[in-house]
Structure formats: C-alpha cells, structure tokens
Amino acid sequence: MTTFVSRSEWGARARRNVSYNITPQHGGVTVHYVDTGNVARQNHEECVGQVRSIQDYHMDGKEWSDIAYTYLVCIHDHIFEGRGTGVRTAANGTSSGNQNWYAVCGLVGGADPVSDQLVTAYQAAIARLRGAGGAAEGINGHRDHLATSCPGDRLYGFVQDDSLDPRNAAVPPWPGVYLSYPPITRHRSVATWQRRMRELGWSLTVDGAYGPSSKSACTAFQRDRGLGVDGIVGQNTWDACWA
Incomplete structure (x- = not known):
C-alpha cells in the first residue's frame, strides 16, 4: 500500500514564493532520478533526510524558491509531497517543460535497480497527479526535455514501455460483492x-467500512467519470477506478 507523506510530515522548509502558472493538462508527468550512481536508501528512515537534503540543495545551492519536484518517490513505496499539485515545477529544464509537466523524482540513481515498490510508487504518484492535479496522460523522462542522462537508462526503459502508467498496474479482481450504504458494508x-x-486524489479514510463518506466519494467519482450515479460500487464503478 502506497503511503503519502505530506510536506509537514517530512519537515519541509517554508517556500520563499510559489507560482501556480502550470498547465499539466497539456503535457503530463516527467520522470526524474537523483544521480547517476547508487543513491537509494535501504533503510527507509533515511529517505526523509534524503528529501530534506534535496530541498536544502535546491533552495541554498540553486537558490530556487523550493524543492524543484512535484513529488518524490522511494523504493519503499512512499510518495513525498514536494511542490504539490497545481504548482509550477522547476525540475524539467525548459520553460515549456515546467509549464506543461509535473515532475516526479525517484530517490534512486542510475546504478540502482528499479524495484517493484518503486514502480508502484511511481504509478500511484502519476495516478494522483492525474486525479487531483489535472495532469494529462503523457509520461516522459527528463531527457525528453533537454540533453541529460536523467532518469537513467534503467528507469527510462520503464518510461518507454509504459510500465509506470497506472493504467498498467495490476488490477485487483472484482470483489464479487457490491459496496454500498446503507447499511454499512464491511469487506x-x-x-x-x-x-x-x-491514489486518484479523493479524500477518503481507509477503514474498510463503506459508510456515508465512502458513498459521497463514490457518487462524486461517478459524476466525474460519467457513470450512473447511485453511490454503489458495482462492476462498472470498480472497473472505472483502474481504467
């Protein structure tokens, strides 16, 4: 299960300023890595410090207003909030790149293997940026914007074969039970x-109980996707969540 870590949770510094001049509906999501070598932290407790050090480098070394990336993901299936949705990135290297594309950085280097958990985290981050951030379906690498080795040949291979597209994630089988309220469904x-x-950006508590808040999210989702609005997670609604 992918875990989302907010700015406050990883101890982000305050932004110097923020620009909302971004149109990701015209591009999508650009994939990055940290460096060329082995940089992945095997101990997840060190990942928070790694994110902080990246922000320090961007703000103090580069004199940027904030950490450059929209999100950062680690090999332990965590998403760290960077600039966040709706905020212009500074990571993609060109004006059009920063205008039309979000930026998701893997906390890995070119020599690190691409783990299943890292792929899952990328998929969840991209799904979230599409659902909550209005990103188009495009996925590319930093090297597609300008001459750079980023995101490394290994990770770029996953970009090229669409492995990072959340639509290609393993879809759980239909549960065989309608999720509805009332009465509360527990399953x-x-x-x-x-x-x-x-993962799609809806505010919902994961408690395994389909009650009023779940039904409210369901009906909003159904309206958004042009489905029949009945507040019941049947076959069509279930499938639409992974479409």
Missing part, C-alpha cells in the same frame, strides 16, 4: 477500493 474489498480512490 476487505472496501479497503482496496478506498486506497485506490485516495
């Missing part, structure tokens, strides 16, 4: 659906 599939809705 392991409820938690699966709630986690997926959170």
Whole structure:
C-alpha cells in the first residue's frame, strides 16, 4: 500500500514564493532520478533526510524558491509531497517543460535497480497527479526535455514501455460483492477500493467500512467519470477506478 507523506510530515522548509502558472493538462508527468550512481536508501528512515537534503540543495545551492519536484518517490513505496499539485515545477529544464509537466523524482540513481515498490510508487504518484492535479496522460523522462542522462537508462526503459502508467498496474479482481450504504458494508474489498480512490486524489479514510463518506466519494467519482450515479460500487464503478 502506497503511503503519502505530506510536506509537514517530512519537515519541509517554508517556500520563499510559489507560482501556480502550470498547465499539466497539456503535457503530463516527467520522470526524474537523483544521480547517476547508487543513491537509494535501504533503510527507509533515511529517505526523509534524503528529501530534506534535496530541498536544502535546491533552495541554498540553486537558490530556487523550493524543492524543484512535484513529488518524490522511494523504493519503499512512499510518495513525498514536494511542490504539490497545481504548482509550477522547476525540475524539467525548459520553460515549456515546467509549464506543461509535473515532475516526479525517484530517490534512486542510475546504478540502482528499479524495484517493484518503486514502480508502484511511481504509478500511484502519476495516478494522483492525474486525479487531483489535472495532469494529462503523457509520461516522459527528463531527457525528453533537454540533453541529460536523467532518469537513467534503467528507469527510462520503464518510461518507454509504459510500465509506470497506472493504467498498467495490476488490477485487483472484482470483489464479487457490491459496496454500498446503507447499511454499512464491511469487506476487505472496501479497503482496496478506498486506497485506490485516495491514489486518484479523493479524500477518503481507509477503514474498510463503506459508510456515508465512502458513498459521497463514490457518487462524486461517478459524476466525474460519467457513470450512473447511485453511490454503489458495482462492476462498472470498480472497473472505472483502474481504467
């Protein structure tokens, strides 16, 4: 299960300023890495310090207003909030790149293997940027904007074969039970659906109980996707969450 870590949770410094001049609906998401060598932290407790050091480098070394990336993801299936949705990035290297593309940086180097958990984190981050951030379906690498080795040949291979597209993630089988309220439905599939809705950017507590808040999110999702609005997670609504 992918874990989202907010700015406050990883101890981000305050931004010097912020620009909302970004149109990701015209581009999508650009994939980055940290460096060319082995930089992935095997101990997840060190990942927070790694994110802080990147922000320090960008703000103090580069004199930018904030950490450059929209999100950062680690090999332990965590998403760290960087600039966040709706905020112009400074990572993609060109004006059009920063205008039309969000930036997601993997806390890995070119010599690090691309783990299944890292792929899952990228998929969840991209799904979140599409659902909550209005990103188009494009996925590219930093090297597609300008001459650079980023995001490394290994990770760029995953960009090229669409492995990072959340639509290609493993889709759980239909649970065989309608998730509805009333009465409250309690089932392991409820938690699966709630986690997926959170990955898509919907505010929902993952508690395994389909109650009033779940129904409210469901009806909003159904309206958004042009489905029949009944507040019930049936086959079509379930499938639409992974479409």
